[in-house]
Amino acid sequence: MTALLARGLTKRYGRTNVVDALDLSVERGELYGFLGPNGAGKTTTIRMALGLVHPTAGHVELLGERVAPGGGRAGLAHAGALIEEPAFYRFLSGRRNLEAFARAGSDRADVRRRLARIDEVLELVGLSDAAGVRVKAYSQGMRQRLGIALALLGDPDILILDEPTNGLDPAGMREVRQLLRRLADGGTTVFVSSHLLAEVEAMCDRVGVLSRGRLVAEGPPGRLRVGADRLRIEVDDRARALRALASIEGVEATVEGRVVRATLGGSATAAAVNAALVAAGVAVSALVPERESLEDVFLSLVEDGGVQG
Amino acid sequence: MFRVELAKARRRWRTYLIAAALGGIPVLIVIAVKLSPPTPDASGDAPPFLLQIVRNGLFAPLTGLAVIQPFFLPLAAGLLSGDAIAGEAQGGTLRYLLVRPVSRARLVLAKYGSAMTLLGLFLLWVVCCGVLLGGVMFGLRPLPTLSGTTLGLGEALARILAAACYILLGVSGIVAIGLFVSTLTDSGPGATVATVILGIASEICDQIPSLRVIHPFLPTHGWLGFTDLFRFPVEWAGMRAGLLVSAAYTAVFLAGALVSFARRDVVS
Numbered sequence: 001m002t003a004l005l006a007r008g009l010t011k012r013y014g015r016t017n018v019v020d021a022l023d024l025s026v027e028r029g030e031l032y033g034f035l036g037p038n039g040a041g042k043t044t045t046i047r048m049a050l051g052l053v054h055p056t057a058g059h060v061e062l063l064g065e066r067v068a069p070g071g072g073r074a075g076l077a078h079a080g081a082l083i084e085e086p087a088f089y090r091f092l093s094g095r096r097n098l099e100a101f102a103r104a105g106s107d108r109a110d111v112r113r114r115l116a117r118i119d120e121v122l123e124l125v126g127l128s129d130a131a132g133v134r135v136k137a138y139s140q141g142m143r144q145r146l147g148i149a150l151a152l153l154g155d156p157d158i159l160i161l162d163e164p165t166n167g168l169d170p171a172g173m174r175e176v177r178q179l180l181r182r183l184a185d186g187g188t189t190v191f192v193s194s195h196l197l198a199e200v201e202a203m204c205d206r207v208g209v210l211s212r213g214r215l216v217a218e219g220p221p222g223r224l225r226v227g228a229d230r231l232r233i234e235v236d237d238r239a240r241a242l243r244a245l246a247s248i249e250g251v252e253a254t255v256e257g258r259v260v261r262a263t264l265g266g267s268a269t270a271a272a273v274n275a276a277l278v279a280a281g282v283a284v285s286a287l288v289p290e291r292e293s294l295e296d297v298f299l300s301l302v303e304d305g306g307v308q309g
Numbered sequence: 310m311f312r313v314e315l316a317k318a319r320r321r322w323r324t325y326l327i328a329a330a331l332g333g334i335p336v337l338i339v340i341a342v343k344l345s346p347p348t349p350d351a352s353g354d355a356p357p358f359l360l361q362i363v364r365n366g367l368f369a370p371l372t373g374l375a376v377i378q379p380f381f382l383p384l385a386a387g388l389l390s391g392d393a394i395a396g397e398a399q400g401g402t403l404r405y406l407l408v409r410p411v412s413r414a415r416l417v418l419a420k421y422g423s424a425m426t427l428l429g430l431f432l433l434w435v436v437c438c439g440v441l442l443g444g445v446m447f448g449l450r451p452l453p454t455l456s457g458t459t460l461g462l463g464e465a466l467a468r469i470l471a472a473a474c475y476i477l478l479g480v481s482g483i484v485a486i487g488l489f490v491s492t493l494t495d496s497g498p499g500a501t502v503a504t505v506i507l508g509i510a511s512e513i514c515d516q517i518p519s520l521r522v523i524h525p526f527l528p529t530h531g532w533l534g535f536t537d538l539f540r541f542p543v544e545w546a547g548m549r550a551g552l553l554v555s556a557a558y559t560a561v562f563l564a565g566a567l568v569s570f571a572r573r574d575v576v577s
Binding site: 051053069081 | 317574
């Protein structure tokens with residue numbers, strides 16, 4: 001079953017689509033990295049997935065249940081979330097905060113279950129000793145840990161974490177990454193957003209790259225596939241090659257220096273490109289599929305001015 | 310959710326500050342009266358019941374209620390209701406409550422219920438402070454009514470509690486307005502100030518004769534109706550009208566709060 005599914009998800013603020021017809025599908029037990037520069041629409045997507053923001057169009061399903069701000073809370077009951085920074089009642093201690101959020105639910109059995117897990121999650125994030133201290137006195141890192149503890153309190157089937165390592169020192173970051181990896185290996189779906197490439201590369205099973213509200217790339221971090229395949233072609237006669245490629249549907253070719261680059265769309269394949277070139281009498285000395293690395297994709301996005309607000 | 314709200318209030322300094330401020334009013338009045346008893350000829354602007362305290366401590370809680378009603382009560386009501394949703398939004402805890410998940414309607418109703426409960430407890434506290442200190446300083450005697458008859462001690466206390474209940478129901482409309490305002494903004498203080506201003510503006514309009522046409526529809530117009538509890542027989546007409554207006558404001562603005570909060574994008 002799909003743990004998190006978005007179909008045509010769109011949020012328009014004013015005249016811009018902050019999230020633009022986004023399709024997303026995260027499988028159960030997967031550790032999915034949602035990567036994008038600040039302002040790409042990650043947080044808005046997460047807020048729609050959690051029923052905080054009304055989509056302009058499209059919808060989200062969480063654990064097979066449709067999420068809607070007015071209702072559709074069945075999926076949320078089995079989700080844990082960290083949305084931007086953690087937030088707590090400053091006048092209550094860490095433990096009392098977890099108690100307050102646990103008791104806020106309406107299902108008694110669920111409330112009891114959460115109350116019984118408080119010690120366990122505090123231990124898990126290393127806050128057992130500071131549990132009695134008012135949150136007012138917590139450092140940013142401690143608040144972040146308490147936020148993760150709160151997300152874990154309901155023993156969720158899916159964790160949705162927005163920048164969970166914010167404010168943590170390198171050791172804390174590594175701990176959180178290891179914790180998330182452990183949870184995913186134990187069957188929990190983890191959806192984690194980040195603007196840090198190295199972070200998602202180090203822990204995720206699959207990465208989606210968001211830019212200006214659109215998913216521009218998705219795949220395992222090792223060999224991330226760009227939306228369309230590209231070919232680097234070396235030929236003897238570049239002009240004739242361009243003419244030959246223009247006749248194939250779905251192929252866009254340009255000359256870049258000494259090579260021809262072809263982008264394959266639709267049903268076009270590298271084999272078809274090769275056949276067309278040979279048929280046109282072009283001597284092909286090299287035809288290499290190009291996959292951009294995650295870093296290439298990400299950097300090109302950032303350099304393209306993908307960073308906004 | 311309602312109980313969680315009260316538990317949170319129990320651990321906030323704010324709650325005790327309001328209680329201290331409100332409870333301090335009858336205490337202050339009793340002490341002031343004790344130190345320099347008012348003379349009847351200087352009584353022009355004195356709050357209702359003040360002059361009688363020297364003769365009967367039971368007038369202390371009544372004076373206390375009458376004094377907090379026009380300003381301190383709307384202030385407390387505005388603080389509790391205006392901050393209810395907006396304060397959670399400002400602190401960021403609203404999004405965590407909603408993904409807990411807590412239904413938006415349930416949150417609004419729990420906030421309304423807890424604000425009203427706290428205000429009720431504050432009023433009870435004012436009555437207790439007044440009865441206690443008034444009793445100690447001037448003694449408690451049967452209460453003369455405005456119609457010249459006398460109420461036994463138990464009956465008088467019951468009427469004073471009834472007056473507190475009426476005052477609480479009177480402010481319920483303001484609480485609903487505050488909650489509605491609270492769903493519109495992410496600023497707790499902003500919503501509080503707006504609510505207090507609306508309450509006080511209503512009281513001011515109630516004093517302007519040329520606005521007589523709208524007086525019966527102002528949320529604060531019927532507030533002093535509780536004095537009719539101390540007539541013989543009790544005159545219900547004014548209180549009935551006051552309760553009706555409060556109920557109407559409560560219904561309209563509570564519904565408004567529910568709708569506006571349900572439609573809102575929570576981006577705080």
